[in-house]
Amino acid sequence: MNVLIVYAHPQPRSLNGALRDFTVQHLQAAGHHVQVSDLYAMQWKTTIDEHDAPQRDPSEPFHASLDSMKAYQSGTQSPDIAREQEKLRWADTVIFQFPLWWFSMPAILKGWVDRVYAYGFAYGVGEHSDTHWGDRYGEGSLSGKRAMLVVTTGGWESHYSARGINGPIDDVLFPIQHGMLFYPGFDVLPPFVAYRTSRVDGATFETMTRALGARLDSLATTAPIPYRRQNHGDYDIPALTLKNGIADGKTGFAAHIA
Amino acid sequence: MNVLIVYAHPQPRSLNGALRDFTVQHLQAAGHHVQVSDLYAMQWKTTIDEHDAPQRDPSEPFHASLDSMKAYQSGTQSPDIAREQEKLRWADTVIFQFPLWWFSMPAILKGWVDRVYAYGFAYGVGEHSDTHWGDRYGEGSLSGKRAMLVVTTGGWESHYSARGINGPIDDVLFPIQHGMLFYPGFDVLPPFVAYRTSRVDGATFETMTRALGARLDSLATTAPIPYRRQNHGDYDIPALTLKNGIADGKTGFAAHIA
Numbered sequence: 001m002n003v004l005i006v007y008a009h010p011q012p013r014s015l016n017g018a019l020r021d022f023t024v025q026h027l028q029a030a031g032h033h034v035q036v037s038d039l040y041a042m043q044w045k046t047t048i049d050e051h052d053a054p055q056r057d058p059s060e061p062f063h064a065s066l067d068s069m070k071a072y073q074s075g076t077q078s079p080d081i082a083r084e085q086e087k088l089r090w091a092d093t094v095i096f097q098f099p100l101w102w103f104s105m106p107a108i109l110k111g112w113v114d115r116v117y118a119y120g121f122a123y124g125v126g127e128h129s130d131t132h133w134g135d136r137y138g139e140g141s142l143s144g145k146r147a148m149l150v151v152t153t154g155g156w157e158s159h160y161s162a163r164g165i166n167g168p169i170d171d172v173l174f175p176i177q178h179g180m181l182f183y184p185g186f187d188v189l190p191p192f193v194a195y196r197t198s199r200v201d202g203a204t205f206e207t208m209t210r211a212l213g214a215r216l217d218s219l220a221t222t223a224p225i226p227y228r229r230q231n232h233g234d235y236d237i238p239a240l241t242l243k244n245g246i247a248d249g250k251t252g253f254a255a256h257i258a
Numbered sequence: 259m260n261v262l263i264v265y266a267h268p269q270p271r272s273l274n275g276a277l278r279d280f281t282v283q284h285l286q287a288a289g290h291h292v293q294v295s296d297l298y299a300m301q302w303k304t305t306i307d308e309h310d311a312p313q314r315d316p317s318e319p320f321h322a323s324l325d326s327m328k329a330y331q332s333g334t335q336s337p338d339i340a341r342e343q344e345k346l347r348w349a350d351t352v353i354f355q356f357p358l359w360w361f362s363m364p365a366i367l368k369g370w371v372d373r374v375y376a377y378g379f380a381y382g383v384g385e386h387s388d389t390h391w392g393d394r395y396g397e398g399s400l401s402g403k404r405a406m407l408v409v410t411t412g413g414w415e416s417h418y419s420a421r422g423i424n425g426p427i428d429d430v431l432f433p434i435q436h437g438m439l440f441y442p443g444f445d446v447l448p449p450f451v452a453y454r455t456s457r458v459d460g461a462t463f464e465t466m467t468r469a470l471g472a473r474l475d476s477l478a479t480t481a482p483i484p485y486r487r488q489n490h491g492d493y494d495i496p497a498l499t500l501k502n503g504i505a506d507g508k509t510g511f512a513a514h515i516a
Contacts, residue, residue, distance in 0.1 A: 010305075010306065010307050010320055010322055011320050011321065011322070013319040014319070014321075015396060022507070030513035034458070039394050040305070040307070046304040046305050046366070046369060047268075047298075047304050047364075047365055047366045047369075048268065048365070049298070050268070059272040061269050061272070062268055062269050063269065063272075064268055064269070065412075078511045083498060088323050101372055102371050102372065102375065102394050102433075102437055102438050102441075103433035103434075103435075103437035103438070104362055104368060104433055104434075105368075106305075106306070106368075106372060107304045107305055107306070107365045107366070107368040107369030107371075107372050108304070108305045108365070108369075110360075110362060110363075110364075110365040110368045111304060111305075111365030111366075111369075113365075113376075114359055114360065114364060114365050117360065130437060137423060154323075156496070156497070156498070158497040158499055159497075159498045159499075162509040163499045163500040163505075163508075163509055163513060164497075164498055164499050165395060165488060165493055165499070165500075166498075166512065167432060167433070167436070167437075167510065167511050167514070168439065168509065168510055171429065171432075171434055171510055171511055172437075174425060174429075175360075175362055175425070175430055175433065176361075176362075178425070179360055179362075179424065179425075179430075180360050180361070180493070181362035183360075191472070204455040230423060235423055238414070238418075239414070239416040239422075240414070240416060240417045240422055240423040240424075241416055241417075241419060241421045241422050241423070242421040242423075247421075250421075251420040251421055251426065252420070252426055252429055252510060252511075252512075253423065253425045253429055253510075256423065256512075
């Protein structure tokens with residue numbers, strides 16, 4: 001299959017660099033086609049602004065959302081944005097690899113999401129009616145594709161456990177996995193997380209890559225996280241709250257997993 | 259008091275611009291001293307890289323964390339980073355104002371956090387021992403200061419309610435409020451959130467600014483979110499999991515609020 005790796009780390013000679021190289025080689029050895037968007041190496045433009053819609057009317061105030069829609073629809077987006085959208089169309093599976101910085105992604109990767117996820121491409125897709133609130137959360141331009149996070153953290157696994165101080169890793173990653181991946185249609189596979197990355201020796205790296213290799217071997221078959229689809233009966237529309245009878249008594253992120 | 263507003267929106271002629279102007283005028287009228295870090299207007303450099311430690315040894319691989327520590331300790335950080343740290347030292351209260359993009363902050367603000375929060379300034383502070391895991395989560399360089407988010411969302415309030423599809427707003431903001439603000443020591447006030455921002459008419463703006471004004475008038479007196487402090491007995495160290503007897507049976511973000 002076609003695998004796109006969106007990779008955000010400033011230093012090739014690093015644990016992240018080694019894991020990225022392992023991933024590319026492992027996937028290619030298995031016969032997959034691989035492209036890498038190495039955001040630091042590409043000097044990816046991180047901040048969305050008026051230059052992203054170069055043919056907009058400069059006498060009007062820049063509007064991040066509406067200008068992205070017009071540029072997307074008219075085929076006049078900044079070429080770097082269009083190229084990344086094309087890679088997404090090409091891909092069957094997208095791997096997002098990054099170190100967890102301040103419980104989120106590095107700015108350069110957030111800027112990839114902010115810019116590549118144009119209005120009309122990743123949101124604002126599909127009809128809005130009393131029964132269908134846009135093609136999102138399980139439907140959308142990227143439906144039929146799979147996505148997986150490969151994340152490294154300095155913190156220990158226990159710090160991200162159910163009662164760990166940083167919050168459970170599934171909750172920390174929910175805004176990304178549910179909000180950035182499931183939203184435009186991806187099936188989201190459970191993440192691959194490497195903890196305590198300041199203490200990785202050869203044996204630990206060996207264990208880590210064996211586990212990662214197994215995840216790469218099963219990209220096509222691993223069951224996705226069963227997030228509830230927005231337009232398939234679990235939510236009242238337009239309130240978009242879980243209906244009575246669905247996950248009764250449950251609140252919070254976990255209620256949105258079937 | 260001294261109030262720093264860290265502001266991330268590309269367009270002054272916008273709801274965010276109007277709310278920012280209101281905030282500055284309201285605080286100044288009450289006699290406060292106000293500085294604004296308008297990240298788009300400053301053309302803030304968003305991506306952490308080797309240029310942030312201009313006197314580092316270029317023959318060594320760049321290491322985002324260690325190089326930031328060395329530059330911070332030796333007073334050789336990039337001047338834009340040092341200036342923002344100085345503003346933080348000056349401030350009694352910091353307001354972070356931004357539109358919620360993809361359930362997180364705009365990349366330019368994430369890049370402010372990634373770069374300004376140097377090792378030795380916002381993390382890696384204080385002793386690490388069997389009873390004290392660094393000065394963080396309630397202690398640290400920014401302790402004694404208050405922070406508050408002012409956030410706008412396109413989505414409706416119900417979409418961010420306890421059973422809303424986006425997840426509860428308190429959980430969506432937890433990685434920011436707990437992970438980026440409480441972590442280096444801020445007392446975090448409840449956020450001010452303006453929902454459904456595509457439909458703001460004059461009357462709605464009037465209601466919104468009346469509520470925001472009340473929050474600004476009570477910055478010094480509003481009770482902070484009672485996040486549990488790391489080194490004060492609620493957590494096992496070094497596992498950093500809640501002790502037996504603390505929030506028994508509870509898991510997830512809410513367990514870290516006393």
